[in-house]
Amino acid sequence: MNVESSPYFVKDDILQIYPTEKLFIETEVKNDTIYSMKVVKENLYPEKTITVDFKQSAEDRSKVSMFLTVKNPFDKNLIYKARMFTPFSNELKATSIMPVKPKLSAYEIWPHAIISLVLTDWKLE
Secondary structure, eight states, X not given: OOOOOOOSEEETTEEEEOTTOEEEEEEEEETTEEEEEEXXXXXXXXXXXXXXXXXXXXXSTTOXXXXXXXXXXXXXXXXXXXXXXXXXXXXXXXXXXXXXXXXXXEEEEESSOOSEEEEEEEEEO
């Protein structure tokens, strides 16, 4: 399915991302709380920029896998929630996500097609 570029943040900290999109999310943090988030073209401030990369592998239509990589630039765990829109459902479905450890990347893999992911409730713990 060909999908035009998304507007990314559909409301405050609600990020919508489609396969093939790689985003740099520049943040403002106050008192260990993510105060604001915005998508930027370049990672000019890596110490406060979350990287989100959503990819699809489809050798053929029977072997589709989805990969989400989230890079945490902070000294605390990065926590968020995810819901997915798949070709098999007409509604967003919750999916489990592991916290991203400080200064590391986390990888999520699904063995089926996902049209879009909605990532919300971003927190530092």
